[in-house]
Amino acid sequence: MSIAQRLRPFLHVLVFALLGAAAGAQKKDGPVEIRYPVPERIERAAKADDKGLLQWEEWKEPQCQTCTGTGKTKCATCERYPDEWTNCIECKGTKEATCRACGGLGHQPDPLDKVICPGCRGSAYLACTICPGSSGLITPQGGGGRPQKCPACRGDAGAKCSICNGTRFVEMATLKPSLREANAATLAKALAAANQALNALTAFHPPADVRKANKELAKVLGGGQAFFPPMKRAPKAFEDHMARIAGGANYQHYEEAAGQVQSAWKSGFEYYLKHQKRMLELAHKRAEANEKLLADTKGK
């Protein structure tokens, strides 16, 4: 299998994370296109109550653009396997998978409550990149012969995602009393932490040495843990996953396979932090306006 074929599922995710809100329904044929909401464009309205204080409006649960409400898509993991390879971690061979963009809900959940998992991007598992297409199988080096169990995932094709524990979603910033109701000063602190963690992640470019790159990325992934619970779990989850991938260290494409995981985690957590930033900014704007109004009223 060529590099381009192996990279294809990652490219789709990347392209649609960038394009995001591209309109139109899912094509019947062709590869699955996962459309995650673009963080910078997420709207979460607040409306003034009779005292003039901004209150969050009810979330209208907009339909998921990827599955158009069904909560299912064609399986993106195994669509490129040879027909005789039936072991698929995502669909268990049924060819139908839970929609990664909405975690199977059919609609976008309230972005103040949760966000799609940055580790698995909604698939609930961490894909093995040693075996082609996360198939659990690998053709013997030098070609020829029957496919063998992948030495990295031992034929499982990956492992349950330990960032979301297989639930496809993760928590928002932990603030007191909540992200919705925190005061402007608290929100500003969390916003600064999100910016710092995001800048560190964006600036990270893996050195060629896989072990060194893993070590550095694990550290960067843990950057925002004071406010963001998934980042507390990230370093260990990442290291555990890279230890599995290292089971394929004897393969000639090992460095490329490790690089795929590194860039998937980097972009997954960048997405997560941009989402946090967006919601923190909206909450901060609301809190600031309300605090100003209360101060003005008191002053009169």
Ligand SMILES: [Zn+2]
């Ligand atoms: Zn969906």
Ligand SMILES: [Zn+2]
């Ligand atoms: Zn499948």
Ligand SMILES: [Zn+2]
């Ligand atoms: Zn996950």
Ligand SMILES: [Zn+2]
């Ligand atoms: Zn594998």
